[in-house]
Amino acid sequence: MNKPYAIIIGLEVHVQLLTSSKLFCGCSTAFGAAPNTQTCVVCTGTPGALPVMNRQAYLLSVKAALGLNCQIARLTKWDRKNYYYPDLPKGYQISQYDMPLSRDGHLDIPDPEQEGQVRRIRIIRAHLEEDAGKSMHDEVAGKADSRIDLNRAGTPLLEIVSQPDLRSPAEAKNYLTELKLLLNYLGVSDCNMQEGSLRVDANINLHVATPEGNVATPIVEVKNMNSFRAVERALAYEAQRQWELWQETGQRIGDVPKQTRGWEEEAQITRPQRSKEESSDYRYFPDPDLAPVTISEDAIAHVRQSLGELPADLRTRLVGQFGITPYDSDVLVSQGRPLVDYFIAAAEACRDGKAAANWVQQSVLRVLNERQMPIEQFPVPPAELGRLIDEVQSGKMETSRGREVLAEMLATGKSAAAAIDALGIVQVDEADLETLCAELLASNPKVVDDLKQGRLKAAGALIGQAKKRNPNVNATRVREICLQLVQRM
């Protein structure tokens, strides 16, 4: 990096946990219901209603924290974070202040600067809290008021706070991608940004090299980023803006209060946001309605055993076990565990990991994309794909013919063998192939001339004619045989 400054980024990520019911009541967490149809006395903050902790939400949090290599607190408690906002019906959010359920972890992410290297990003803490409702601004008929939907209020969220260890917008994006993949594999969250089940706030400032040593610029919190790409762009914009501001004003950290800015997707800029509270005095205190939670070593070990194979380990295993490249392994693992399982079954059926990796990436993924279909619904079982790959690898047909067979299998539900039959594919006998080539040469004297003069491109015409006579011929073999015959002439 030749810039006279380093970019310092820390991320706060909120993910919605995959529970059926809310954190403190039995209301559904399903996305997309009609407004205010999934609320009760607890999540609307009716006086006297008492919250009771959802055990599954706590266990999923512990699972995520272990996946992030965090220390699990043997004793944890919940606190009230007090502020007034129309989407927060109780006037406080139940969150965790000084005794979070986990702390001091890390996540290894691909280094965007060096292929194949990882960067270790430290995690400060991960804690469990409730979500607020949703406010929608409405300017119908000149009335400027807001509409509040409390369906989301009380949904369990895991807040994951990183150390300011990220050094570029690209690293921030890699961190989010790896975090999302990990939480998907753990079954903790679907991390769907469109549905709001993953939200990102970023803290960013610069460390500028000056003759008196490094100087930190004021920290800015960036919000309202709706995709990983938006996070990357917002941070790149913000770093440049802060650099220009530094050159103009020389303001250092502490000279001005921390600012909150919102990313504006259309304009591709950040703009200052009005802060929610005049001061961030949340007056945290322990929630007297909730009992503390303890966890034993045994219980932690039990959750640890349920983690399964994590993406980083799986990437390494696929490379070692199936001889595929780290790049291919990464592509497969990024698609989620069900696709990896499909690949493994196909690779085992054809005993050729590289070929299976190619087929899954080039054919299976393409079909899944076109049909917007998850791998679980892919009509061809992996063993059948494996059989087809086997036939192609053994030279019975070319890859392009193999793709036609797969299309037939997809269209009709036939097995590989039946689809090969249906397309009339049989391996052409070598003697027949020679006869065919000899005939073609005899009827194409001009091509023979060209070939004799070394214009080898001319062979293409022969291959076309050969395919017309018998679609099962192997183009490479036709070319080889024709050239041999011409040489002997």
Add this chain to the structure above:
Amino acid sequence: MPISHQQVTRVSLLGRLLLSEEETETMTAQLGQILTYMQLLDEVDTDQVEPMAHAVEVSDVFRGDQLAPSLARDLALANAPQHDGECYRVPAVLGDA
């Protein structure tokens, strides 16, 4: 006094309570009396007492992740000062949504 006029003004602002000057005086005096009374607790020697996170010694109170019926929407909205049959209506929320 254990609580100042200034602290009461600040807390009332955070609590979104609009107090007149006179009410602030009254509150400062009354809260002061309550706090003075609570200061009795300072006389207890707690050096050897483990801090507690909760007033009663219970922990690990959980419910299973089971769905329970939600309120009918008209019932949920019934006590709202303003609603449109679907959502609560509140004075404009500006800034971030």
